[in-house]
Amino acid sequence: MTEKLLINALENEAIYIFREVAAQFEKPVLLFSGGKDSITLVRLAQKAFYPAKIPFPLMHIDTGHNFPETIEFRDKLVAELGLELIVRNVQDSIDQGKVKEESGRYSSRNVLQTTTLLDAIEEFKFDACIGGARRDEEKARAKERIFSVRDDFGQWDEKNQRPELFDMLNGQIQLGQNVRVFPISNWTELDVWTYIENEDLEIPSIYFAHKRDIFMRDGLIWSASEHVFKDDEEEVEERMVRFRTVGDMSCTAAVDSYAATIREVVAEIRDSSISERGARIDDKRSEAAMEKRKQQGYF
């Protein structure tokens, strides 16, 4: 038996939040994208409930434009840990005529996810959706609560948020409302990477440097794929790159990198000078982009 427990403050805070979710809600769900943040969440949830299983399912809103490596990874993880996974597809929302596919140069399915997500919440009557958003990602996120109440339309009313005092989390909601929960709110990108390194967590291969067909646009590196709109003038070349987030292929840019191991990735992040969201094309659309999407129910 080890003597005294030494704690990592952020990890312990996240575990506390997970337990509050399990205790205060009837139908929580963990929104799983296959990215590093949601992989971290799964690990934290395991620790929160050991030796019991994670007492809620995972749900992936699949845009259909994900990196195939991410989907493979997702299915492997779920199988290994014996977790329940729900998948809902943006393609279905398109086929049902609920949303319209964007077209043109910056087209992406990222915004369309919102409808599929809200429909799934209604379908399963989820009252708490756990997500991996972090406050350091973006300025509007910096104001997000840990328990963030959404109305019937999934909307975020940022001016009318509940105050969160000490570590008391108020999960009481009205019928039809639900709560978005952010256990790693207070983590930075580097905290997540360091945790993945220390815990020796497996992550999708696209996070490591690999050769890929890419093209340049607006100074960013885009993946050449059938899912990404490309002009004829935009030339495809092969380059050593990796990804810092694994969103939709159409809105996730790569960075030049030779970091082939988690240690090298952590070192690279530590002295990197572009923030993570700087490589997300959807935020470049406008400075207020994130806040607008959030008000409409985006995660």
Add this chain to the structure above:
Amino acid sequence: MEVLKIATAGSVDDGKSTLIGRLLYDTKSLTDDKLEAIEKSSKKKGYDYLDFSLATDGLVAEREQGITIDVAHIYFSTKTRSYIIADTPGHVEYTRNMVTGASTSQVAIILIDARHGVIEQTYRHFFINNLLRIKSVIVAVNKMDLVNFSEERYNEIKADFEKLVEKSDYEDQNITYIPVSALKGDNVVEKSDAMPWFGGQTLLEYLEKLDTVNIYNRGRMRFPVQYVIRPKTEEFHDFRGYAGKVYGGDINVGDEVMVLPSETRTKVKEIYFNDKKYQSAARRSSISITLENNVNVSRGDMIVKVNELPRIEKAFTAKVCWMCSKPLVAGSKYVLQHGVNKVLAKVSEIHHKIETDFSGVDTLVSSLQINDIAAVSFQLNKPIFFDAFKEHRTNGAFILIDPQTNNTSGVGFIE
């Protein structure tokens, strides 16, 4: 890594956002794309300097009006530790945001505009930090560049603030004064060439050297049970783990404990963190424990050491900070959440409103409006297990939830 949470307080335009932006900039925490965005926005507004406040003022309305209207959390780290700063707005009507930001912080920075000195707002900011028992307070006298970096002016302001400190009843509080220019960067991260007369540490030096063991007010061990873990697998057939976070002192295997409210005595059998067992765990650990005897424990119960019992009462008086537009009146009912325990509470009496300016004037009132602070008595449907807030910063606080709207309407500090 250790995480230090810092709350900021200051009136509008005292330079809170600029100070935080400056801290980020000088610790190289602003990435190229963020810096570029700040440069672009500064230029668009026609400034000939970098407006660091743009690094933190997040919401569209804030950018339009140029004010901070909600608590924003900003992150940066040095080799020593990670920092989380709450940028809390300074308007009178935003007492609630300041209380919120301070409730999760261990350190507070109070900003004073060197041109205006200690003003009524400063009284309030200091009062709230006191009310919330923030142990380390930094008084940053800002905009020193606008008073020719004058030592006399700084000393004058320091003396005025010291008069305020004399009125405080919080004796263990550590107060540090630093003259700074957030805009120019003097004494924020780098020592100021313009103020050679100041022999103290820069703001960051001070934060880096803060001993995080001493910044907490120590209290007795409290273990509120959050969740009962019952795996019901073959291997853990009879396992009952009580999951929760440790507050105050340490918890150890073998400790003689009492479960409240049943008042059953037993011993701590095992302490788990994930799949490993430990001999002891300190405050802020999210652990699960098993007990020697098969006792009935559920969420909301509290495990304490037998010789350190808390108060177990159904009625008490607390200082309440009201945070809701619907006023608090005597006779009204709320859900009272104390840690993870919920009970029903009735407001039995509103005694007097507490002025936040140290004037000591107590006005009798019949209702509490948003941002008011008052002494209020409550009657509960069941006893809770608490300590006075002054003795226990977590076990002495509660929130009030409006049963109609489910909103968090106020926070209380038990006397």
